Amino acid sequence: MTEADAHMDFDLELEPDDLDEEAPEAPIGDPCLVVDDLHVVYRVVGSRARKEAEKGAEVREAQTKPSFVKRLVTASRQHTGGVSEVHAVRGISFTVRHGESVGIVGINGSGKSTLLRAIAGLMPPSSGSVHVSGEPSLLGVNAALMPQLTGERNIMIGGLALGLTPKQVEERFDEVVEFAGIGDFVYLPMRTYSSGMAARLRFAISSSASPDILMIDEALATGDAAFKARSKARIEDVRQNAGTVFLVSHSISTVEAMCTRVLWVHQGKLVMDGPTHEVAERYKDYVRSLRPVGRKGGKGGKGGGRAGGRNGKGARKVGVGGATGS
Numbered sequence: 065m066t067e068a069d070a071h072m073d074f075d076l077e078l079e080p081d082d083l084d085e086e087a088p089e090a091p092i093g094d095p096c097l098v099v100d101d102l103h104v105v106y107r108v109v110g111s112r113a114r115k116e117a118e119k120g121a122e123v124r125e126a127q128t129k130p131s132f133v134k135r136l137v138t139a140s141r142q143h144t145g146g147v148s149e150v151h152a153v154r155g156i157s158f159t160v161r162h163g164e165s166v167g168i169v170g171i172n173g174s175g176k177s178t179l180l181r182a183i184a185g186l187m188p189p190s191s192g193s194v195h196v197s198g199e200p201s202l203l204g205v206n207a208a209l210m211p212q213l214t215g216e217r218n219i220m221i222g223g224l225a226l227g228l229t230p231k232q233v234e235e236r237f238d239e240v241v242e243f244a245g246i247g248d249f250v251y252l253p254m255r256t257y258s259s260g261m262a263a264r265l266r267f268a269i270s271s272s273a274s275p276d277i278l279m280i281d282e283a284l285a286t287g288d289a290a291f292k293a294r295s296k297a298r299i300e301d302v303r304q305n306a307g308t309v310f311l312v313s314h315s316i317s318t319v320e321a322m323c324t325r326v327l328w329v330h331q332g333k334l335v336m337d338g339p340t341h342e343v344a345e346r347y348k349d350y351v352r353s354l355r356p357v358g359r360k361g362g363k364g365g366k367g368g369g370r371a372g373g374r375n376g377k378g379a380r381k382v383g384v385g386g387a388t389g390s
């Protein structure tokens with residue numbers, strides 16, 4: 065797959081709901097999250113998995129010498145391809161303060177979800193570290209809820225994981241179901257849900273406890289206009305209470321409407337970090353440059369005119385060389 069193909073589901077179109085919207089300012093407080101030279105490496109077994117992984121990140125053969133016992137055991141198995149390592153996050157560092165809403169953008173396979181999961185504590189760093197102040201009870205929307213259990217049971221488990229008491233979960237149950245818009249499906253196993261329903265339920269659970277850090281991975285793309293409006297209001301609530309929001313989205317207009325700061329990740333590295341309008345404009349230019357000749361970049365064209373300093377703070381360009389396909 066070429067890089068031009070890889071970005072194709074990135075949506076530069078402005079959503080009607082988001083037109084001319086910018087994330088409102090909120091008081092910015094002390095640092096609440098420090099990510100220091102973070103590396104995340106996946107180990108991939110078998111050639112098919114390796115092919116999948118090669119889409120975006122650096123892949124290399126794992127430097128492992130199998131133990132004597134392992135060599136004996138695998139000698140009797142059919143060879144399925146070696147063990148590879150996918151270096152999905154490569155030396156990312158940044159600091160986030162209370163009250164910031166941070167968008168993470170990048171083409172497919174660039175490492176956004178892996179970074180989010182590592183920040184949420186769902187993925188152990190291979191090296192480097194993530195320091196979180198306050199409640200470490202982060203339940204990212206990618207947190208593994210259990211597909212074989214009903215939505216009802218998952219709301220309870222997710223609520224408890226966020227630090228709520230059983231009584232508090234019960235009190236918030238109706239609100240979570242209504243927010244997610246899943247109706248009576250809540251009494252069916254989650255494996256019967258569409259991916260959109262599951263994403264909306266995870267978002268509703270993870271935002272129900274006013275977490276210190278709210279992580280959102282694509283959930284906003286899965287709802288209708290009313291769900292988006294509810295989500296926006298909830299994100300603002302979290303920020304106004306000096307919480308921090310992380311948002312991974314393929315919709316640049318959603319990031320522009322909801323975030324005060326954007327991190328641009330490419331091939332596992334942070335290539336730009338700064339105020340939303342600056343990073344979004346540069347990122348849109350980059351995505352347009354990837355479009356094959358003859359394909360109109362008109363979607364993004366509409367969104368290109370919203371430059372103009374909001375707070376005068378400059379973006380930190382960490383090394384855009386990576387974004388040109390290094």
Ligand SMILES: Nc1ncnc2c1ncn2[C@@H]1O[C@H](COP(=O)(O)OP(=O)(O)OP(=O)(O)O)[C@@H](O)[C@H]1O
Pocket residue numbers: 106107108116117118119120121150152170171172173174175176177178179
């Ligand atoms: N469980 C896994 N095992 C092995 N490799 C993985 C795994 N999950 C992700 N990867 C690889 O790590 C790299 C980063 O993936 P990640 O999902 O973080 O990217 P992304 O930017 O969120 O992508 P997308 O926009 O397509 O969702 C990719 O090369 C991907 O193939």
